[in-house]
Amino acid sequence: MPKGKVAVVTGSTSGIGLGVAVELAKAGCKVVINDHTHSDEAREVAKQLAVDTGAEVAYVGADMSKAEDCEALIAGAEKEFGQVDILVNNAGIQYVEKIEDFPVGKWDAIIAINLSSAFHTTRAAIAGMKKRGWGRIVNIASAHGLTASPYKSAYVAAKHGVVGLSKVTALEAADARVNVTCNAVCPGYVWTPLVEAQLEDQMRANNMTKEEVIDKVMLTRTPTREFATVEQIGATTAFLCGEGAAQITGTSISVDGGWTAM
Numbered sequence: 272m273p274k275g276k277v278a279v280v281t282g283s284t285s286g287i288g289l290g291v292a293v294e295l296a297k298a299g300c301k302v303v304i305n306d307h308t309h310s311d312e313a314r315e316v317a318k319q320l321a322v323d324t325g326a327e328v329a330y331v332g333a334d335m336s337k338a339e340d341c342e343a344l345i346a347g348a349e350k351e352f353g354q355v356d357i358l359v360n361n362a363g364i365q366y367v368e369k370i371e372d373f374p375v376g377k378w379d380a381i382i383a384i385n386l387s388s389a390f391h392t393t394r395a396a397i398a399g400m401k402k403r404g405w406g407r408i409v410n411i412a413s414a415h416g417l418t419a420s421p422y423k424s425a426y427v428a429a430k431h432g433v434v435g436l437s438k439v440t441a442l443e444a445a446d447a448r449v450n451v452t453c454n455a456v457c458p459g460y461v462w463t464p465l466v467e468a469q470l471e472d473q474m475r476a477n478n479m480t481k482e483e484v485i486d487k488v489m490l491t492r493t494p495t496r497e498f499a500t501v502e503q504i505g506a507t508t509a510f511l512c513g514e515g516a517a518q519i520t521g522t523s524i525s526v527d528g529g530w531t532a533m
């Protein structure tokens with residue numbers, strides 16, 4: 272991809288978001304790291320990324336559960352680096368419970384962070400991309416954007432929504448013929464803090480040990496029987512942001528070890 276593009280990655284102080292930020296920094300982007308903590312630890316992640324890759328990196332704290340913070344993140348990135356060329360909507364949370372016991376507050380939070388934030392950031396960033404004639408939006412969805420599992424009603428609903436939003440965004444940009452693409456990346460299980468945190472919930476919901484959850488719940492639908500890595504999701508995202516992917520738009524790319532082929 273052309274050097275010096277400005278990339279915003281939501282929820283990028285750990286896990287997949289950080290993996291994506293690393294790959295985009297290595298590819299020559301200026302990168303905006305984000306989470307909702309406004310903490311010294313989060314700022315430290317940005318500083319370390321700059322040291323490790325030599326890229327220009329800024330931290331902008333913003334809570335992706337709030338529309339006004341999503342807009343403030345794009346404004347903050349524009350203040351730091353002048354514009355936003357690449358937007359990776361990655362922030363996401365999970366909660367695992369039967370529908371009848373699913374807390375309403377958790378449903379609302381998952382829909383807000385995992386789905387609505389992608390609308391709010393896209394809404395704030397896409398006009399500038401269209402005006403400048405170059406842009407890439409990558410929405411980190413999930414295998415759960417294409418298929419379902421029990422006990423994940425909010426997450427599956429949000430991720431299916433993200434896949435749909437990606438298609439609409441792609442069509443609107445394609446119609447304007449402005450070299451702006453939008454795609455969804457659909458990981459299967461990736462070993463990150465989010466997955467580690469799910470272990471406890473799954474153990475409780477399924478009455479299983481940690482080893483049983485990994486073998487019988489998490490990787491049971493992964494034909495390769497391996498977790499994907501954050502580096503692999505980062506590499507896929509960086510590819511979608513490159514010139515080689517200029518005609519890839521409105522689609523979903525699975526990085527799931529064959530899960531959705533079954």
Ligand code: NAD
Nearest residue numbers: 282284285286287306307335361363413460461463464465
């Ligand atoms: P993670 O918990 O490791 O990282 C999530 C990041 O989002 C963290 O930096 C966290 O601080 C940030 N975050 C949380 N709430 C936020 C908020 N309100 N505002 C801003 N930032 C916030 O999770 P992960 O596993 O890296 O997941 C990242 C994305 O990938 C999520 O959208 C998730 O649904 C998706 N995904 C993960 C997997 C997996 O197996 N790990 C599989 C498919 C899809």
